[in-house]
Amino acid sequence: MDFKSLPVWGNLAILAIGGSVVWVAGLQLARLAESIALRTGMSRVLAGAMLLGVATSLPEIATTVTAGALGNAPLAVNNLFGGVAMQLAVLALIDFWSVRDGPLTFFSPDPVLLLAGVLLVLQVALAIIAVSAGDVAILAHIGFWPLLLVVIYGMSLYYIENFASLETWTAARLPEKVLQADAPGDDQKESTDASLAWLMALFAFNCVLVLIGGASVSTSADALSAQTGIGSGFIGATLVAVATSLPEISTTAGAIRLGAYSMAIANILGTNTLEIALLFPADLAYRDGPVMNAVDNSALLMAGLSIVMTALYLWGLLERRDRSILRMGVDSWCVLLTYLAGLGVLYFQWGRSSIAQLVLPAVVVCGGCQGPQSALSPAGEGAEQIAALFWAMAIGAGMIWLIVIGLAVYALRIAPHPHDTRSSRQWVIGGGVVVPTLLLTILLMFGLAILPALVRPAPVGSLHVEAVGVRWWWRFIYPTPDGGSFELANEVRLPAGEPVQFDLRSADVIHGFWIPSLGGKVDMIPGRQTRLTLWPTTVGTYRGVCAEYCGASHAKMAFDVVVMPRAEFDTWLRQQAQDAVDPSGSE
Numbered sequence: 001m002d003f004k005s006l007p008v009w010g011n012l013a014i015l016a017i018g019g020s021v022v023w024v025a026g027l028q029l030a031r032l033a034e035s036i037a038l039r040t041g042m043s044r045v046l047a048g049a050m051l052l053g054v055a056t057s058l059p060e061i062a063t064t065v066t067a068g069a070l071g072n073a074p075l076a077v078n079n080l081f082g083g084v085a086m087q088l089a090v091l092a093l094i095d096f097w098s099v100r101d102g103p104l105t106f107f108s109p110d111p112v113l114l115l116a117g118v119l120l121v122l123q124v125a126l127a128i129i130a131v132s133a134g135d136v137a138i139l140a141h142i143g144f145w146p147l148l149l150v151v152i153y154g155m156s157l158y159y160i161e162n163f164a165s166l167e168t169w170t171a172a173r174l175p176e177k178v179l180q181a182d183a184p185g186d187d188q189k190e191s192t193d194a195s196l197a198w199l200m201a202l203f204a205f206n207c208v209l210v211l212i213g214g215a216s217v218s219t220s221a222d223a224l225s226a227q228t229g230i231g232s233g234f235i236g237a238t239l240v241a242v243a244t245s246l247p248e249i250s251t252t253a254g255a256i257r258l259g260a261y262s263m264a265i266a267n268i269l270g271t272n273t274l275e276i277a278l279l280f281p282a283d284l285a286y287r288d289g290p291v292m293n294a295v296d297n298s299a300l301l302m303a304g305l306s307i308v309m310t311a312l313y314l315w316g317l318l319e320r321r322d323r324s325i326l327r328m329g330v331d332s333w334c335v336l337l338t339y340l341a342g343l344g345v346l347y348f349q350w351g352r353s354s355i356a357q358l359v360l361p362a363v364v365v366c367g368g369c370q371g372p373q374s375a376l377s378p379a380g381e382g383a384e385q386i387a388a389l390f391w392a393m394a395i396g397a398g399m400i401w402l403i404v405i406g407l408a409v410y411a412l413r414i415a416p417h418p419h420d421t422r423s424s425r426q427w428v429i430g431g432g433v434v435v436p437t438l439l440l441t442i443l444l445m446f447g448l449a450i451l452p453a454l455v456r457p458a459p460v461g462s463l464h465v466e467a468v469g470v471r472w473w474w475r476f477i478y479p480t481p482d483g484g485s486f487e488l489a490n491e492v493r494l495p496a497g498e499p500v501q502f503d504l505r506s507a508d509v510i511h512g513f514w515i516p517s518l519g520g521k522v523d524m525i526p527g528r529q530t531r532l533t534l535w536p537t538t539v540g541t542y543r544g545v546c547a548e549y550c551g552a553s554h555a556k557m558a559f560d561v562v563v564m565p566r567a568e569f570d571t572w573l574r575q576q577a578q579d580a581v582d583p584s585g586s587e
């Protein structure tokens with residue numbers, strides 16, 4: 001079914017219903033996993049790593065196997081690596097939202113988590129080696145490495161389950177909360193009355209709910225972001241990202257609500273170990289050779305990032321500090337900041353499409369965020385600089401917003417006592433005058449630095465096109481070599497890879513000449529001539545618009561921009577310069 005053909009309220013309803021289904025089913029899954037663990041004598045950590053890990057990975061399994069079967073190997077494997085890092089970031093957010101009175105790792109004194117973390121590092125490191133070394137098919141089209149990874153996943157579960165019986169490590173300084181949670185309570189007695197078969201059936205039923213709910217949430221979120229036009233922005237990206245990780249969030253939050261902190265962490269570590277092992281079904285589904293060879297460098301970055309994030313949590317689990325900063329452990333803060341920094345590197349190194357592929361597989365499937373009229377998918381040199389400036393400003397503004405809100409929460413919730421006049425004044429002068437002046441100066445310098453490149457005139461000998469804004473259409477005048485000219489209406493053609501200078505005029509009122517994919521905009525003012533140099537780099541068809549309100553049909557005042565290879569452009573130019581042929585054929 002095509003969700004994009006549904007009305008906006010329809011998608012909103014599906015999003016709300018699907019989200020609630022996933023949320024409730026996720027909480028149930030956490031409760032059932034705990035009951036099953038009690039009935040079978042399985043440890044809570046194994047229940048988290050295996051039962052919850054598999055349940056929350058179902059949407060990813062579906063995406064990966066479908067993509068592999070359709071022959072889209074990059075999508076099948078790359079989103080697995082992105083998922084690992086994203087779920088570790090989810091754990092940090094859970095630490096913020098759900099865990100009170102201390103850091104999550106302080107309440108998780110189970111040494112087996114250290115083993116689970118180390119096994120995850122081992123698994124991801126092997127995957128990195130596999131990609132660097134390359135893969136060969138050993139069983140029909142199946143490669144060696146996915147087989148090894150799936151074997152290691154099985155061994156991980158075995159060793160995690162048998163770790164406790166070794167009794168080589170015990171945690172000390174157990175928090176009150178953990179001691180209470182470990183004592184059998186009324187809930188647990190009640191839930192263990194049900195038969196194991198019934199519990200398993202309920203668990204399977206909730207798994208199906210998560211799968212269906214998760215699929216409808218991510219598809220409707222993607223359709224919504226395209227329909228409302230926020231698809232290319234951070235809001236759309238965030239919406240879809242949250243939607244895809246909803247099962248992990250709800251089961252982890254559910255485990256924490258039960259006081260099963262170790263199960264919550266084990267759930268994330270287990271999901272991730274499984275995620276890497278999913279390279280095996282991806283390889284099975286993909287018939288054109290070993291799927292490992294389709295993993296690209298940006299996925300390796302995410303794999304390295306997830307090793308760093310796991311290492312930070314292992315560090316946190318080893319130290320188990322009881323102090324939290326702004327409701328989160330130091331380890332969770334480091335993990336979250338590492339993830340954000342990694343996304344930044346990903347963007348500047350590989351562009352936004354790779355972020356979409358790694359973080360939001362659904363967005364790539366539907367390609368909702370590209371378009372012929374988007375300043376954020378640049379196809380010219382000026383637009384590239386403007387897009388970079390936009391992202392620098394958006395990320396910077398986002399970070400400042402987080403800091404300010406963080407300080408506000410700190411002042412209102414964490415340290416609500418009155419402050420003395422002197423320190424208040426320091427905050428007002430420092431935070432209200434010095435910091436903004438400094439930041440605005442830096443921003444101004446950054447903006448001024450790219451300005452010369454945006455307003456420079458085209459080199460002598462470049463193509464000149466005269467553009468005239470007329471209510472409500474566009475006249476483009478090209479010079480011909482013999483000193484004459486020819487005209488186009490609402491269409492302009494340009495050669496790729498070369499500068500072109502537009503001489504801009506208006507025939508009536510003020511218009512704004514803007515081709516968002518190629519560069520900045522310049523006003524067309526009656527009685528004056530302005531100019532704009534554009535450097536189109538990518539062949540394609542883009543859309544130009546009037547960016548200054550000019551009357552009733554202003555919104556419809558648009559034109560096509562066709563960027564073509566130089567040779568094609570020359571042929572076209574020559575044809576246009578010839579006299580029109582009489583349609584009757586007579587001379």
Ligand SMILES: [Cu+2]
Binds near residue numbers: 469510548554
């Ligand atoms: Cu106009």
